[in-house]
Amino acid sequence: MNETIIKRLGNLLSVKSIVTLALTVVFAVMTVRESISQDFMTVYAVVIAFYFGTQSQKVQDVLEGGNGRSE
Numbered sequence: 001m002n003e004t005i006i007k008r009l010g011n012l013l014s015v016k017s018i019v020t021l022a023l024t025v026v027f028a029v030m031t032v033r034e035s036i037s038q039d040f041m042t043v044y045a046v047v048i049a050f051y052f053g054t055q056s057q058k059v060q061d062v063l064e065g066g067n068g069r070s071e
Contacts, residue, residue, distance in 0.1 A: 016051060016054070017051075019047065020047060020048065020051045023043075023044055023047055023048075024048075026040075027040075027044055
């Protein structure tokens with residue numbers, strides 16, 4: 001169990017995850033201040049879609065037995 005937690009924390013520290021988390025924090029701050037621009041919303045939506053799209057693809061690859069695809 002500890003090994004799984006350590007592996008997940010290691011994955012969380014990837015550049016992709018750090019960027020996604022940073023953008024989410026900025027999104028939350030901008031929401032509270034009610035100052036979200038359309039340009040930021042576009043960038044945020046693309047990053048979030050990419051992040052969850054790659055996560056979904058990883059799960060699908062595992063379920064299908066993998067196809068050797070890597071990031």
